[in-house]
Amino acid sequence: xxxxxxxxxAHFWLAFAVFGIALALGAWQMFIRSPIGIWLxxxxxxxxxxxxxxxxxxxxxxTLVAMGFGYAISESALQQRLVGVRWAWAGFWLIVAGxxxxxxxIALGRASVLYTFYPPLIGNVFYYVGVVLVVVGSWIWxxxxxxxxxxxxxxxxxxxxxxxxxxNVAGSYLWAWTAVGAAxxxxxxxxxxxxxxxxxxDAGLARVFFSWTLHxxxxxxxxxxxxxxxxxxxxxxxxxxxxxxMARISFILFLVVAMxxxxxxxxxxxxxxxxxxxxxxxxxxxxALPTLLTVFTICASVEIAARLRGGRGMFGWIRALPWDNPMxxxxxFSFVMLGFGGAGGLINMSYQLDASIHxxxxxxxxxxxxxxxxxxxMYFAIAYDLWPHLTGRELIDLRLIRTQLWLWFVGMIxxxxxWHWVGILGMPRRxxxxxxxxxxxxxxxxxxxxxxxGGFILLASGIxxxxxxxxxxxxxxxxxxxxxxxxxxxxxxxxxxxxxTHGLWVALMIALTLTNYGYPILTLALSEGTxxxxxxxxxx
Amino acid sequence: MSAEETHGSAEVAAxxxxxxxxxxxxxxxxxxxxxxxxxxxxxxxxxPRVETIDPSxxxxxxxxxxxxxxxxxxxxxxVTVRAIGQQYxxxxxxxxxPNDTPITLRATSADVVHGILIQGTNVNTMLxxxxxxxxxxxxxxxxxxxxxxxxxxxxxxxxxxxxxKVIDKTEFAGRAKGGGRLSxxxx
Numbered sequence: 001x002x003x004x005x006x007x008x009x010a011h012f013w014l015a016f017a018v019f020g021i022a023l024a025l026g027a028w029q030m031f032i033r034s035p036i037g038i039w040l041x042x043x044x045x046x047x048x049x050x051x052x053x054x055x056x057x058x059x060x061x062x063t064l065v066a067m068g069f070g071y072a073i074s075e076s077a078l079q080q081r082l083v084g085v086r087w088a089w090a091g092f093w094l095i096v097a098g099x100x101x102x103x104x105x106i107a108l109g110r111a112s113v114l115y116t117f118y119p120p121l122i123g124n125v126f127y128y129v130g131v132v133l134v135v136v137g138s139w140i141w142x143x144x145x146x147x148x149x150x151x152x153x154x155x156x157x158x159x160x161x162x163x164x165x166x167x168n169v170a171g172s173y174l175w176a177w178t179a180v181g182a183a184x185x186x187x188x189x190x191x192x193x194x195x196x197x198x199x200x201x202d203a204g205l206a207r208v209f210f211s212w213t214l215h216x217x218x219x220x221x222x223x224x225x226x227x228x229x230x231x232x233x234x235x236x237x238x239x240x241x242x243x244x245x246m247a248r249i250s251f252i253l254f255l256v257v258a259m260x261x262x263x264x265x266x267x268x269x270x271x272x273x274x275x276x277x278x279x280x281x282x283x284x285x286x287x288a289l290p291t292l293l294t295v296f297t298i299c300a301s302v303e304i305a306a307r308l309r310g311g312r313g314m315f316g317w318i319r320a321l322p323w324d325n326p327m328x329x330x331x332x333f334s335f336v337m338l339g340f341g342g343a344g345g346l347i348n349m350s351y352q353l354d355a356s357i358h359x360x361x362x363x364x365x366x367x368x369x370x371x372x373x374x375x376x377x378m379y380f381a382i383a384y385d386l387w388p389h390l391t392g393r394e395l396i397d398l399r400l401i402r403t404q405l406w407l408w409f410v411g412m413i414x415x416x417x418x419w420h421w422v423g424i425l426g427m428p429r430r431x432x433x434x435x436x437x438x439x440x441x442x443x444x445x446x447x448x449x450x451x452x453x454g455g456f457i458l459l460a461s462g463i464x465x466x467x468x469x470x471x472x473x474x475x476x477x478x479x480x481x482x483x484x485x486x487x488x489x490x491x492x493x494x495x496x497x498x499x500x501t502h503g504l505w506v507a508l509m510i511a512l513t514l515t516n517y518g519y520p521i522l523t524l525a526l527s528e529g530t531x532x533x534x535x536x537x538x539x540x
Numbered sequence: 541m542s543a544e545e546t547h548g549s550a551e552v553a554a555x556x557x558x559x560x561x562x563x564x565x566x567x568x569x570x571x572x573x574x575x576x577x578x579x580x581x582x583x584x585x586x587x588p589r590v591e592t593i594d595p596s597x598x599x600x601x602x603x604x605x606x607x608x609x610x611x612x613x614x615x616x617x618x619v620t621v622r623a624i625g626q627q628y629x630x631x632x633x634x635x636x637x638p639n640d641t642p643i644t645l646r647a648t649s650a651d652v653v654h655g656i657l658i659q660g661t662n663v664n665t666m667l668x669x670x671x672x673x674x675x676x677x678x679x680x681x682x683x684x685x686x687x688x689x690x691x692x693x694x695x696x697x698x699x700x701x702x703x704x705k706v707i708d709k710t711e712f713a714g715r716a717k718g719g720g721r722l723s724x725x726x727x
Contacts, residue, residue, distance in 0.1 A: 043695050114692055120669060121652050121694055203653055204668050243557055267586045268655070268664055270648075270671035274588035278579065282572045292564035296557070351575040351586065355662045359655050359690040426659030428690040431698040440659070440686050490550055532595050532669040535627075535652050537694065 002075050002483055004082050005390045010092060011068030012383060012390075015061050016466055018099065022056035023462040025049045030415075030455035035436050035445045037452070043432035047112040050430065052103065054115030057371070059134055060099050062221040065379050066175070067091070067141045069224045070168050072386055074145060076483040077162040077231075078152045084144045091144075094137030102130025110538050114430065116214070117190060119206045122534045125194035128186050135179050142172040160495040163247055164231040164485045170251040171223030173506055177513070178220060178259060181212025193534045200531035204271030205524040211262035212517055219258035219287070221371055225334065225378040226250070229298045232385055235486035236327035239305025244488035246297045248499040253290040256508045257283055260516035267354045271530075276520050277351065283516065284349035291342060295335065302331070304489065326401045330381035333409040337373035341366055344420065362423020365416040372458075373412040377405065380465055387472050388480035395472045404468060407461035415454030418447035587665070591672040595650050598624060603672075604648060610721035611636050611643075613713065622721075623647045625654035625667045625689060628696030632723035634703040638712035639682045645675045655690035658704050666691060679706040 002008070029049050031037040075082050082088065104126065105111040111123030149161065149169050161169075185206050192198045230247045234240055241247060263280035266272045303317055311320025322328050344366040347353045357363065384401055388394050395401065422444045427434075436445045498504060524530070598604045604624055610632050611621045619641055624631050626649065637643050647656060649667040657664045658677070665675045689700035705724040715722055 043698055047692075047695060047697075112695070118653055118692060202670065204671050207653075207668065243553060246557060266666075268673075269666045270587055270668055270673040271590055273590055274579075274586055277586045278575070281575055285568045285571045285575075289564055289568055292567070293561060296560040296564075300553075300556070346571070350571070352578050355586075355664045358664045359657065359666075426657055426661075426686075426688075428655075428657060428688045430692040431688075433698055435701075438686075489553065527592065529594055530592050530670040533651075535694070 001079050001081075002072060002389055004071060004075065004085055004088070007082070007085065007088055007092070008068045008072050008386075009390050011064045011071070012386075014092075014096065015064035015068065016383070016469065018056045018064075019061045020462055020466055022053045022061065023459055025053045026057075027452075027455040027459040029053065030452040033431065033433050034448045034452035036449060038433060038436070041433040044109055044112070046432035047114070048106055048109050051112050051114050052106045055102060055106065055131065056099075058115045058217070059131060060095065062224075062371075062375075062379075063134065063138045063175075064095065065382070066171060066220065066224050067138060069227070069382055069386075070141060070145055070172065072390075072483070073164045073168045073227070074148045076389075077164040077168075077485060078148065080148070080152055080155075082144070083148050083151050087140050088144055091137040091140030094140070095134050098130045098133025098135075098137060100130070101133060102127050105130075112537055116210060117185070117206070119185075119190055119193070119201045120203050120532050120534045121537055122190065122194050122201070123537045125191060128191050128194055132183065132186055132191075135183060139176060139179070142176040145169050145172040158494075160492050161500055162485065163241070163244055163488075164227055166248060166500070167223065167227045167230065167251040170255045170502060170505070171220060171227070173502060173509075174216060174223065174255050174258060175220040177506075177509060178213050178216035181209050181214075181262070181517075184212075185209035199534055201534055202524065202531045204269070204530060205521070207266055207269060208263070208272065208517070208520055208524060211265040212513070213262070214265055215262040215284075216258045218367070218371065219254050221375050223251075223254070224382060225375045226254075226294060228378045228382050228385075229294060229331065229334075230301075231485040232382065233298065233327055233331050233486070234301045234305065235484060236385060237302065237305045237322050237325055237331075238308060239301050239303075239486070241486050241488040242297045242300035242304065244490065244492050245495070245499060246293055247488075248495070250290040250293050250297070252499070252505045253293075254287070255502070255505045256512065257286045257289070259509050260512040261287060261349075263516070263520070264349045264354070267351070268358045271524060272520055276516070279516060281349055281351040283512075285346075288342070288346065291338070295338075298331070298335075301486075302328075324398070324402070326384055326398060326405060327381055329402055329405050330377050333405060334374045334377050334381075337369050337377070337409070337412060340416075341369035341374055344369065357423050359429060360423035361419045361427045361429050364429045365419030365423060368419070369412065369416045373409075373416070377408055377412075380405065380408070383465075383469060386483070387469060388478065389483045391473055391475075392477055392479065393472055393475040394478040394480070395468065396475060397468065397471075400464065400468055404461050404464040407457055407464065411454050411457030411461055413454070414457060415451050418450040418454075422447045587674055589674070591674070592670055593648055593672050595648065595669040598648070598650050603646070606631070608721060610723040611712075611716075612719075612721055613716035617641070619643045619712075621645045621647075623656070623702075624650050625656065625693075625700075626650040627652065627693055628689075628700040630656070630687065630689070630700070630702035632702075632725050634705060634724040634727065635687070636705050636707065636712070636715075636722045636724040637677075637679060638709035639679050639706050641678065641709050641712075643677045643679075645677055646672060647675075648672045652693050653691050654693050654700070656702075657688055657690040659686045659688070661685065664690065682706045682708055 311317030
């Protein structure tokens, strides 16, 4: 039951439009920093572009996908018209306004601070206010998801909350709380300085605030992908979810342990003591748990589909999977990239191993593999799956969809593998160009060139994706029927209260954050003389 | 599917699931224990202490005045290197150190966030204005290493490359006789 299709389509179209632009910027960046495009190098334009690419890909694109998908889940899983449609549109327009407000100073070169801000570098105040508006717009969505679930609960007392909605609301709470870190940094520290009310800022404290957001935000990006793994993939390939409760446990674990771990981003920082670094390292290890559980549960769910199709033997069933089904293909690609990216992540979070790759190109390789690869390829799959239900028209050209997914997978591997390699060699990230004439850097030229080629493969795939969706808007009409989510092998008749509500887990999430962040933040905030003069971008 | 079958498969599912969950938990506990073990043995440790410093007064007095930057041979045979990062260079731009000697790098930033990374080694630390970074290092072989700034520090970031020159420890001791601050700038 999808009633507010226009609202959902608006979110998706805006998401994919800005995604397309940011993707083109990304490919251009790769080109001009490679030896083939070195004659074009202009560091100032490069960092403008990088700021726009990061801001869109980090804040705007995944947020809009999560919101659009969230509204779709709320209506179709709960079988209930969306409550608060006007508010939803208000949130959408806030995001539009915030994005426009942020992008103008970026384009003018007044906010080249990258999406991670880097105080005491300070850009134009409208850039930060724009980012805040985007976040505020998304908080309306968080509230609406909570309200809609509450309305449903009232009408269905004690009934198990559909898995898709349970996960969706968990994802929205995760986002609401993780955004608080950056919000505090922006509102208490950066915006007063950018507005000229203050001239000094504590860079160390700002980095700790940002780390609060910086890691858990990845799990917010991940949520739609995991929801698709559990509630779309098994249905789309003709299988069943292996375990409904394991799915709920995974989402709860993300909610509780994804939050208070960001300080592993500051392993090499001088403003955090060793104790809290270790605690955060251990918690980061813990967040591998829901992913390991998910890999198992989804592989088992897929195996069920294969055996239902006549697959046999220990591994023989893999051949029986519907490989021509785009959803199957997307899942397989996503898992491969999640595997490589996750292994890299275990290295990053390691208390000791981090030193060898900290802030090198390895890190860029790692998170592009996870976000750009494992996560975004499932965003594509979600869009393909939902489109016929949103447009009332059929997506006919499966071959084109498969080609698009293949291109994305190949492009992502070609882009990120060389990055991992040069990262190990110690190539720093965020560099507008390299002096390939230096004999010590010359051997890395090949890797940088390969990555640039990968960037253009990704751009080609992104363009194909948008073309497929646009063509889908004009295809012949066809009724796709009601939108449905995958059933579990043992569909729960009742669910324990702890696995059916979020209260306890939200409380745990907040408590853990306060214990893991409270003391370091307090000591930094109370220590004297650590504020340093702001350095304004573009000031002469 | 009959009721009996459902029951049996549910049991199998629960058992396999439990096994997998146990393996996952064991992996994670092992990782944490490994990190703790290596940390206690100081294979590589993130910086343990927090020290602060006023970046706007670095050039006037204290540990990071210009005359005190560079490498110094301490009485116990160890070497201390002091350096600062600023847009868009390191001072000293070329760090001179002996091989096979425990070295302590002490560095800070004079303006925005920078990073020091010595290619081909595990030396890798952030320079945050207002705070002092300390990092132990040791070089087995003599040779030249590149030392780029690894953190975005505005438009000139890509041009911020320092160098590290590792020389034989006896040669270093000879040069350090006078007790001054050594660097390889201009060599």
